[in-house]
Amino acid sequence: MLWKRASTRTFIVLLHLLTYRAGAFASLSSRQASYRSRGPLVPSQSTQRGRVLTTTTESSGDVPRGGDLPRRIPDLPTLADYRKFALPCLALWIAGPLLSLVDTSFIGLSGSPDLSANNLAALGPATTFFDGATYLFAFLNVATTNLYASARSQSGPNSPEAESVVRTASRVAVNCGIGIMFFLLAFARPLLKLYMGDKAASTPGLLDAATDYVLIRALSMPTSLLLGVLQAALLGAKDSVTPLIAILYATVVNIFGDFILVNRLQMSLKGAAIATTLAQWASTAALIAPARRNLVKDHSLGLVRKPKPFPGGVTGxxxxxxxxxxxxxxxxxxxxxxxxxxxxxxxxxxxxxxxxxxxxxxxxxxxxxxxxxxxxxxxxxxxxxxxxxxxxxxxxxxxxxxxxxxxxxxxxxxxxxxxxxxxxxxxxxxxxxxxxxxxxxxxxxxxxxxxxxxxxxxxxxxxxxxxxxxxxxxxxxxxxxxxxxxxxxxxxxxxxxxxxxxxxxxxxxxxxxxxxxxxxxxxxxxxxxxxxxxxxxxxxxxxxxxxxxxxxxxxxxxxxxxxx
Incomplete structure (x- = not known):
């Protein structure tokens, strides 16, 4: 029955994982959004019903500066544009649940049947609890994508306004990650006990195993939230290749980590938690360098030293x-x-x-x-x-x-x-x-x-x-x-x-x-x-x-x- 209870809770994990990816993942190759010509500034009667398209800018460029309109409306995206954007996005979405499936599979197939059932029973509430805590911060990813894409459209790529979004989002994400990390380290056990219920928590070893898993995974919270906002910013820049490569790093590290720690060393939930945490760190490390190179001109995310604010920049x-x-x-x-x-x-x-x-x-x-x-x-x-x-x-x-x-x-x-x-x-x-x-x-x-x-x-x-x-x-x-x-x-x-x-x-x-x-x-x-x-x-x-x-x-x- 414990296994059935764990399966029930594990199904709910998919909601957290799938929805969490919504604000964080996907996009096109790393190129600037082009403003292609739509014709003269004064449209024909047939295309604009006789209305004159005026502009407040005298610049000949298509990128708006200081709130002025670009000279021409960008072309409508084609189905090919949508397809190139959405397919990598879908791959990134599916990657998250697959990582959890890897942990579940290694736990379920390692050790004796009784031990496997007990470990699965602990893994269910532990992953649901942890991913629920992570999902609460998905709003950071949504805000990053929207604000960064808007800043690029208003002021152009690599503008101070766009870069301020990246730096602010990175600092807020790391600060939130550090805060929730210490919160989980301090209160994970009583919260898990409340979440699981007295009957499940009283099962020998169940609460201890679930707590160990959450405590280890908590160490990845700062990098996990940072990873999310960097992926979201790259999404706003229409770059899906870089986040996808970072997820591939995480997948490889997680599979090898589970194989060594869970299958070979028989570390059970602790091994799965360590493998997933290492995968999270590896994915973030793989993303930081290209994010710094592609999103900010001075290659600084402002995590160590806060940059000076400027008028029009996005503050915390x-x-x-x-x-x-x-x-x-x-x-x-x-x-x-x-x-x-x-x-x-x-x-x-x-x-x-x-x-x-x-x-x-x-x-x-x-x-x-x-x-x-x-x-x-x-x-x-x-x-x-x-x-x-x-x-x-x-x-x-x-x-x-x-x-x-x-x-x-x-x-x-x-x-x-x-x-x-x-x-x-x-x-x-x-x-x-x-x-x-x-x-x-x-x-x-x-x-x-x-x-x-x-x-x-x-x-x-x-x-x-x-x-x-x-x-x-x-x-x-x-x-x-x-x-x-x-x-x-x-x-x-x-x-x-x-x-x-x-x-x-x-x-x-x-x-x-x-x-x-x-x-x-x-x-x-x-x-x-x-x-x-x-x-x-x-x-x-x-x-x-x-x-x-x-x-x-x-x-x-x-x-x-x-x-x-």
């Missing part, structure tokens, strides 16, 4: 002001899946309902990387169209308090182009979701024997296939729109929707639990939860423009959190 306060609302999104996601698991564990007929729930949950998490990469694509590509025009509007507001952006002929073409990019990404996401959801849903519907040998569980997952399809399909508009809204800096709106949806979902799930409902009802609630968020996000992005077009009015401007 500015960085955290952007990152804080993103934390609401992360907590909302964790709360939703946590309450779902709690409700599924409380319905009658256990352990079959919980087993069926965990199978569907794990399949859903398998689908998520294919959709979250499109969210990351939006966060990387959209700032090229949004950041210059927002900076342009801010600059003119300061010059003229009566300035009305909706009457500025330079604004609408940029916003229309950004919305076209967002629309194409939404279409790509919906098609991808339909294909992936349909394929994955076939497993519980017709091939349950591939994931469980229990005939009762096979029958229990069949009716859940339709809810798996809906949850995975609606994940696409949610993920894509999240990326668009993050790029538009609509953080307050995102946070409010997650607060509302997170407040509404748990009472319904608890009602299902206390009234003796079914796990199918739990997943039906999740499908509605996804649909609600998708409708809110789509309505926010495309709704106002559609309504004003029908009424013949001018399209309203996005209500961004410019103070962030």
């Amino acid at each position: 306060r500015t960085f955290l002001a952007f990152a804080a609302p993103v934390l609401t999104l992360i907590l909302g996601k964790l709360a939703a899946f946590g309450f779902m698991t709690n409700a599924a564990a409380g319905v009658p007929g256990q352990p079959t309902p919980l087993a069926a729930h965990q199978i569907i949950l794990s399949l859903l998490f398998f689908c998520s990387p294919f959709l979250e990469v499109i969210s990351q694509t939006a966060q990387t590509f959209l700032p090229s169209y949004l950041a210059p025009i927002f900076e342009h509007m801010d600059k003119l507001r300061k010059r003229n308090p009566d300035y009305k952006p909706e009457e500025d002929p330079a604004v609408e073409p940029w916003l229309n182009t950004s919305k076209l990019v967002a629309t194409r990404l939404l279409g790509i996401g919906m098609v991808t979701a339909a294909v992936v959801a349909s394929i994955v849903s076939l497993i519980p519907a017709f091939f349950g024997n591939l994931i469980t040998s229990d005939l009762t569980v096979q029958q229990a997952v069949k009716p859940l296939a339709k809810y798996l399809w809906m949850g995975a399909f609606f994940w696409a508009p949610v993920a894509v729109c999240e990326g668009v809204l993050l790029a538009r800096r609509e953080l307050s709106f995102l946070a409010s929707i997650y607060l509302v949806s997170t407040a509404l979902l748990p009472p319904v799930l608890l009602r299902i639990k206390f009234r003796g409902g079914t796990v199918g009802q739990v997943w039906a609630c999740f499908a509605i939860f996804q649909l609600f968020r998708a409708a809110c996000f789509i309505g926010r992005i495309w709704g106002p423009g559609l309504v004003h077009r029908v009424l013949g009015r001018r399209q309203p401007l996005p209500a961004t959190d410019r103070g962030s």
Whole structure:
């Protein structure tokens, strides 16, 4: 039963690992984002409906400086551009869960059957607890990608503004990593005891093994968070090759480390923790040198000596002001899946309902990387169209308090182009979701024997296939729109929707639990939860423009959190 309990918790690890990669990983080869010509500064009647595209800059270059608009709107990304960006991103996403699978496999296959079961029982809560602590800081990665991509679009690559994002993010990440490291070293054991429950914690050796694992892994926290923000910055620079190479270093070190320490030296969980920590250090070391070379001109990340601030640079306060609302999104996601698991564990007929729930949950998490990469694509590509025009509007507001952006002929073409990019990404996401959801849903519907040998569980997952399809399909508009809204800096709106949806979902799930409902009802609630968020996000992005077009009015401007 301990092994089953560990398996239950281990499934949840996939959520933390997969979602954590969303703010940290992926992108194109290391080249500067090109601003290709779209024609003369005065567009034709057919392309811009007779509106003149003006600019506030006299420079002949395409890179904006000091808040001025570039002379031409960048070309729309092609499908090839998206593909070159998303495929390495997907590889980076999958790498994380594979590292955990390596640890689990070596632990499960080493030692006697009884020892292997006990070690797996300890590994489940230990990895879930540690990855949950790491995932809470994923907001650093999201903030880094958005702020760095925006700074590059406004001021150009290797500009002081862009470099300040890298240095600030690196310092904040290391400081947070040191803080959480000491916190875990001091309180890991009592927190693990509380997390595991008295019954599991009282099992001989279980709490000790889990605590040892977390204490060793805690030593990698500073480098782990630094690795995340450096990967996120390279993502903003459209460089996926360098992060992918760093992950390959980690994979090789982890496999050889597990083979030597776990398989040969029989060090069990301690060996797995040491191997994973060494892999984390190796990956960070492999990334620091190219990050310093490609992201900052003086090759200094500002970790030892804090650089002097300058006007327009991103400070720690500015960085955290952007990152804080993103934390609401992360907590909302964790709360939703946590309450779902709690409700599924409380319905009658256990352990079959919980087993069926965990199978569907794990399949859903398998689908998520294919959709979250499109969210990351939006966060990387959209700032090229949004950041210059927002900076342009801010600059003119300061010059003229009566300035009305909706009457500025330079604004609408940029916003229309950004919305076209967002629309194409939404279409790509919906098609991808339909294909992936349909394929994955076939497993519980017709091939349950591939994931469980229990005939009762096979029958229990069949009716859940339709809810798996809906949850995975609606994940696409949610993920894509999240990326668009993050790029538009609509953080307050995102946070409010997650607060509302997170407040509404748990009472319904608890009602299902206390009234003796079914796990199918739990997943039906999740499908509605996804649909609600998708409708809110789509309505926010495309709704106002559609309504004003029908009424013949001018399209309203996005209500961004410019103070962030």
